[in-house]
Amino acid sequence: MTAHDQMRAMLDQLMGTGRNGEVSNSIKFSDARVCKSFLVGCCPHDILATTRMDLGECLKVHDLALRADYEKAQLKKDYFYDVEAMEHLQAFIADCDRRTEAAKRRLAETQEELSAEVQTKANAVHELAEEIGKKLAKAEALGEAGQVEESMQLMGEIEELRAKKARAEHEYRSSIPASSYQQQKLRVCEVCSAYLGIHDNDVRLADHFGGKLHLGFLSIREKLVELEKTAAPRKKDIDRSRNRSSYESSSDRRRYVGARELDGRSRVHRSRSRERKYDSKRENNKSSSSRYDSRRNSRSPHNSARRSRSPRGHSSSYKRRDRSRERDRR
Numbered sequence: 001m002t003a004h005d006q007m008r009a010m011l012d013q014l015m016g017t018g019r020n021g022e023v024s025n026s027i028k029f030s031d032a033r034v035c036k037s038f039l040v041g042c043c044p045h046d047i048l049a050t051t052r053m054d055l056g057e058c059l060k061v062h063d064l065a066l067r068a069d070y071e072k073a074q075l076k077k078d079y080f081y082d083v084e085a086m087e088h089l090q091a092f093i094a095d096c097d098r099r100t101e102a103a104k105r106r107l108a109e110t111q112e113e114l115s116a117e118v119q120t121k122a123n124a125v126h127e128l129a130e131e132i133g134k135k136l137a138k139a140e141a142l143g144e145a146g147q148v149e150e151s152m153q154l155m156g157e158i159e160e161l162r163a164k165k166a167r168a169e170h171e172y173r174s175s176i177p178a179s180s181y182q183q184q185k186l187r188v189c190e191v192c193s194a195y196l197g198i199h200d201n202d203v204r205l206a207d208h209f210g211g212k213l214h215l216g217f218l219s220i221r222e223k224l225v226e227l228e229k230t231a232a233p234r235k236k237d238i239d240r241s242r243n244r245s246s247y248e249s250s251s252d253r254r255r256y257v258g259a260r261e262l263d264g265r266s267r268v269h270r271s272r273s274r275e276r277k278y279d280s281k282r283e284n285n286k287s288s289s290s291r292y293d294s295r296r297n298s299r300s301p302h303n304s305a306r307r308s309r310s311p312r313g314h315s316s317s318y319k320r321r322d323r324s325r326e327r328d329r330r
Contacts, residue, residue: 027063027066028066029069029070029073033061034063035058035062036081036084037084038062040081040082040085041067041223042219043062044089044220045058046062047220048216048217051213052194078234080234082227082230083231085227086224086231089220089223092220093220093221093224096193096217100188100189100193107186111186121168121171121175122185124168124172125165126187126196128161128168129165129196129200130196130205131161132158132165132206133205133208134209135157136158136202137206137210139151139154139155139158172198185197185198185199189214191214192213192214194208194213
């Protein structure tokens with residue numbers, strides 16, 4: 001990254017998307033495509049980048065300007081993004097803990113089983129070595145930061161721990177055969193699930209505990225503990241609001257047609273209107289069927305013959321017969 005890109009990233013982080021006087025409407029921090037864990041500052045993809053457990057690029061958008069917009073908007077309204085980030089970290093740490101337990105089971109299967117007393121002594125050596133590595137990494141960091149006195153004080157504590165570790169190693173060595181002592185006894189780091197050996201020197205342990213992988217997992221776990229204190233109580237409020245909104249939306253679907261609320265009377269009215277429409281439709285069907293039958297009967301030859309012998313034709317024939325009878329009488 002060039003110096004120009006670094007300055008631009010710093011301005012984005014400080015001033016947000018509107019640092020040039022105009023706001024881009026392409027994407028906002030509330031968009032679903034934006035990583036909410038990144039907005040809170042705890043996305044594992046960024047924290048573990050360029051380490052042995054690099055997760056690759058996050059599938060969601062990471063933008064420092066959007067983080068600045070979120071931090072400003074969060075002062076006015078609670079968006080509950082820390083709750084979403086907490087759930088993300090909980091799933092990630094649970095997966096890491098599963099890998100740690102699997103590594104422990106593999107070690108138990110491959111390494112020869114030790115007695116309870118010998119295992120206790122080996123654990124004591126491991127614990128002292130880990131403490132030395134952590135303090136040595138911290139002393140180096142303090143020395144680089146210019147805090148020489150604090151660094152020298154830690155180096156004095158490290159020397160005391162080294163003496164304790166030497167005594168613990170002597171007790172462990174005397175409790176097992178010499179052939180077994182040459183075998184590397186491994187232990188799984190509880191933070192990052194890496195393997196640590198009982199014969200690792202102080203520099204190797206300092207490199208591990210001061211490395212980016214271990215510190216990254218340590219920061220993720222610390223952030224999760226912090227979020228569980230602040231965001232976990234508010235998660236219940238979110239669950240209640242979600243349940244309430246889902247209930248209201250379902251009741252709206254039952255009680256609303258368009259924008260008009262349907263009370264009991266209107267529902268009865270609608271049912272009656274449906275019945276009236278059905279009755280009128282049935283009467284129309286009956287009338288149309290009767291008209292069709294009348295037209296069909298009128299077109300038949302039998303009906304045409306009957307139509308020729310209408311009552312009007314019969315009356316004229318009767319009149320002619322009466323006239324002929326009167327002439328005969330005369």
